[in-house]
Amino acid sequence: MSVGTHPTFENSPPGTVLTSPPDGSAVDRATGAARRVVDALLRTDRGNANLARVAEELNSIAEHLEEHAPAVAERLIDMWNGEGVTRHDPVTGPENALAPPLVLEGLPDGSVRGTVTLTIPYQGPPGHVHGGVSALLLDHVLGVANAWGGKAGMTAQLSTRYHRPTPLFEPLTLTGKLISVDGRKITTAGDIRTADGQVCVSVEGLFVDKSVPRPR
Numbered sequence: 001m002s003v004g005t006h007p008t009f010e011n012s013p014p015g016t017v018l019t020s021p022p023d024g025s026a027v028d029r030a031t032g033a034a035r036r037v038v039d040a041l042l043r044t045d046r047g048n049a050n051l052a053r054v055a056e057e058l059n060s061i062a063e064h065l066e067e068h069a070p071a072v073a074e075r076l077i078d079m080w081n082g083e084g085v086t087r088h089d090p091v092t093g094p095e096n097a098l099a100p101p102l103v104l105e106g107l108p109d110g111s112v113r114g115t116v117t118l119t120i121p122y123q124g125p126p127g128h129v130h131g132g133v134s135a136l137l138l139d140h141v142l143g144v145a146n147a148w149g150g151k152a153g154m155t156a157q158l159s160t161r162y163h164r165p166t167p168l169f170e171p172l173t174l175t176g177k178l179i180s181v182d183g184r185k186i187t188t189a190g191d192i193r194t195a196d197g198q199v200c201v202s203v204e205g206l207f208v209d210k211s212v213p214r215p216r
């Protein structure tokens with residue numbers, strides 16, 4: 001499958017940003033505020049006397065957004081319009097409040113890299129990152145690594161090894177690299193490391209060259 005206009009390490013300079021970082025637009029700022037709300041709701045004192053009013057105000061904001069939402073089918077077409085990088089995915093999407101968001105750059109050896117600090121909404125074991133969140137982030141990192149390597153496919157298998165608990169509140173570096181291509185099968189590897197280089201999670205992914213058509 002072609003990667004379309006997506007940059008590859010053979011046609012783009014090292015350090016090319018491969019995702020869509022938050023750009024200061026109103027929707028990115030609103031999404032950033034929503035992330036703050038999710039984090040703050042988990043941190044605020046459970047006895048905070050204003051929580052009932054908070055619920056009312058948040059529901060009022062949700063109603064306003066819903067009143068201005070087109071039909072989902074229409075929104076999906078708009079969301080997938082163009083061949084650029086996505087702005088809505090749950091890992092790098094600046095328009096998705098579930099995304100940290102992770103920003104990835106391409107390196108000259110064909111790998112991709114990004115650094116992120118995860119906070120309480122991503123918690124699994126006490127003070128540490130949920131294993132499913134690590135797998136989610138790495139699945140996407142491998143997908144972007146495939147594109148930087150000039151290939152694209154869907155995840156068929158993601159083998160995940162959890163070496164040590166992954167800390168919250170510390171910068172984590174995620175990397176991925178396309179390792180080999182065998183017909184339609186693409187093998188890609190990646191990991192999550194702490195700032196001092198300790199590997200917390202490593203993955204190997206098998207991707208198969210296939211795509212789901214974009215909504216039109």
Ligand SMILES: CCCCCCCCCC(=O)SCCNC(=O)CCNC(=O)[C@H](O)C(C)(C)COP(=O)(O)OP(=O)(O)OC[C@H]1O[C@@H](n2cnc3c(N)ncnc32)[C@H](O)[C@@H]1OP(=O)(O)O
Pocket residue numbers: 006085139140141142143144147153154155156157183184185206208209210
């Ligand atoms: C810049 C943009 C960055 C975007 C990043 C996005 C990253 C996120 C990626 C995803 O989340 S993708 C969504 C999660 N994945 C899926 O939903 C995939 C669901 N599964 C499928 O659609 C199909 O099963 C699949 C495309 C994986 C394979 O179906 P096919 O019918 O196209 O393949 P086929 O069965 O003909 O197998 C092709 C080869 O792959 C092998 N294969 C397929 N699935 C396999 C599997 N699961 N395990 C091992 N081998 C597998 C199969 O044996 C065969 O090997 P050989 O060519 O050697 O005979």
